[in-house]
Amino acid sequence: MTEVSAAGAFDPASATIAVVTYNRSHLLLRLLESITRMDPKPGRVVIVDNASTDDTATVVESYRDRLGAELIYQRLDTNTGGSGGFSEGMRLAYEAGSTWMWLMDDDVEVLPDGLAKMGTWSSRFKSIQGRRFDFDGSEFYWQYRLSIPLGIPIPFAPAGFDASGYREMNSGCFEGMFIHRDVVGEIGLPDPRFFIYWDDSIYGWLASRKTTSVIVDEFVLRRTREIAQWDMGVRHLNASSNMYRYYIMRNRGYMKHYFRTHGAYRPVRFAVGTMLTFAKELIRLAFVERTFRGTSHLLRGTRDARTLARDTSWRPMPPLDQVA
Known part of the structure; x- marks a missing residue:
C-alpha cells in the first residue's frame, strides 16, 4: 500500500x-x-x-x-x-x-x-x-x-x-x-x-x-x-424504506461474490453478519418506523441474495485503462 x-x-x-x-x-x-x-x-x-x-x-x-x-x-x-x-x-x-x-x-x-x-x-x-x-x-x-x-x-x-x-x-x-x-x-x-x-x-x-x-x-x-431517526445516545438509527430493506439483503449476494473473488469470504461468519443485518432492520422497523410491515421485503431480498450468490457467470467490475 x-x-x-x-x-x-x-x-x-x-x-x-x-x-x-x-x-x-x-x-x-x-x-x-x-x-x-x-x-x-x-x-x-x-x-x-x-x-x-x-x-x-x-x-x-x-x-x-x-x-x-x-x-x-x-x-x-x-x-x-x-x-x-x-x-x-x-x-x-x-x-x-x-x-x-x-x-x-x-x-x-x-x-x-x-x-x-x-x-x-x-x-x-x-x-x-x-x-x-x-x-x-x-x-x-x-x-x-x-x-x-x-x-x-x-x-x-x-x-x-x-x-x-x-x-x-x-x-x-x-x-x-x-x-x-x-x-x-x-x-x-x-x-x-x-x-x-x-x-x-x-x-x-x-x-x-x-x-x-x-x-x-x-x-x-x-x-x-x-x-426520522432513533437516537441511541452516541449513535442513531435512521428511517428506511421498503426498497432499501429489499436491497440491503439482496445485495449481500453481490458482497459475497466480491469477498470470494478477493479471498475474504468466510461462510459461517458472513452468514452471522447476514443474520445481524436482518435483525438490525427489524429493530429499525420497530423503533424508528414503529411497524413490522416491510418484513416481507427483507425476506424477499434474502431469497434473491441466495440466487445471486449462485450465479456462476458473475464477474467483478473490470479495471480501467491507466491514463497519465
Whole structure:
C-alpha cells in the first residue's frame, strides 16, 4: 500500500464534483447554490440525472453560467439507482481527465472551504472521506470500518481523532468520497448492479486494498434532508424504506461474490453478519418506523441474495485503462 499521491500542490481545477440526483430538484438547487460559494471551486461538476420527471433539467441549466466550473449534465433514460448513477458519474469524470473525483448525493451542501480542506490531504492519500454535519447541525457519525468476515459496519469504531487528524478506513461512502483517478483505474467503476446499498462500502473496501484510505477530521459537507431517526445516545438509527430493506439483503449476494473473488469470504461468519443485518432492520422497523410491515421485503431480498450468490457467470467490475 502507499499513501503518497502525485507530487506537487493540489490543483482545484483537477477535481470534479460528481452528483447523482433523482426527482429532488429543490435539494439539488441548494447543492448547486453552495457550489457557487465555494473557494476554491472544482474544475468541473458532473450531474447524473436518474431519469427525473420533475424540473431537474431546468434547474441544472439555470446554473450552467453561474457555477464557475465546467458543467456536464447527463440525463439517463431509466433510473439506475445511486449505484448506476455514481458509476456513470465517475466514468464521465474519469474520461474527462479528472485527477480527483468527489462524489455526493443531491441532499448535501458543500461548505465553502470544503475542497480546500480535502486538497490539504491529497499529497498523502488517494482515497479520502471528509466529515459531515447532519441536518440539525450536529456532527454526523459514519461507520467507517467494516468487519470483512461478517460483511457489516463496525458500529463502535472510535468517533474521535488523535493529533494525526485522520483514521484509516476500509469502507467508503458516496456521500463525500474523494478518490484519485489512479485508484479508480486499478479497481474500475462502482458496480451499477447493486442499484442501491452496500455499493459504496464494497467500493471503499476495494480502494483500501490498493491504497491507504482515510477519514479525515475535516467538516466539508452538510446534509440538507431531515430523516426520522432513533437516537441511541452516541449513535442513531435512521428511517428506511421498503426498497432499501429489499436491497440491503439482496445485495449481500453481490458482497459475497466480491469477498470470494478477493479471498475474504468466510461462510459461517458472513452468514452471522447476514443474520445481524436482518435483525438490525427489524429493530429499525420497530423503533424508528414503529411497524413490522416491510418484513416481507427483507425476506424477499434474502431469497434473491441466495440466487445471486449462485450465479456462476458473475464477474467483478473490470479495471480501467491507466491514463497519465
